[in-house]
Amino acid sequence: GAGVSQSPSNKVTEKGKDVELRCDPISGHTALYWYRQSLGQGLEFLIYFQGNSAPDKSGLPSDRFSAERTGGSVSTLTIQRTQQEDSAVYLCASSQGQRNEKLFFGSGTQLSVL
């Protein structure tokens, strides 16, 4: 596609429910990142996929968070047993995989946990 696509754009869920957030990166981009954006907290790194390498999961805040990337393309971020503090905008970005390359961001998923 022309850009990074994220779905849904908005998700409202009840505390304790599981949610899945989807990211379609730009075709051909080998690197895919997930960030969480909370008010006043900037962009918090969650997880990074690069090609067929093992993902860097060092930013995941708890074991309720997981992500996978199928076929080196689409990625799904799963949050189990959601908590109110999980409410944030979840951003996905992709790039060609070099550290001097810019990131292309999606519009994000606004998650609200009631």
Add this chain to the structure above:
Amino acid sequence: AQSVTQLGSHVSVSEGALVLLRCNYSSSVPPYLFWYVQYPNQGLQLLLKYTSAATLVKGINGFEAEFKKSETSFHLTKPSAHMSDAAEYFCAVSGAGNQFYFGTGTSLTVIP
């Protein structure tokens, strides 16, 4: 380890005045540095980047930034603010392992 500190979570300037947004970084490897902008209700987009070529980098919309290794800084400037510059600005550093670390952002308000 890599990190970014943005001084000032909120900056207000008058239209036509100088814009200065501060960014200091820490990196264990020669850094690549970026400024991204997020306009209201839009996604983040790249303003400019430093990748070890010229230390003074020019970006879109009249913005520029200067890499100063001795000060570990990469401040963003624009000589004359425009109303359309009102946005959230993020500084980022790319270090080892292709990781990108972002600052907490600076919200720029332009006063008419």
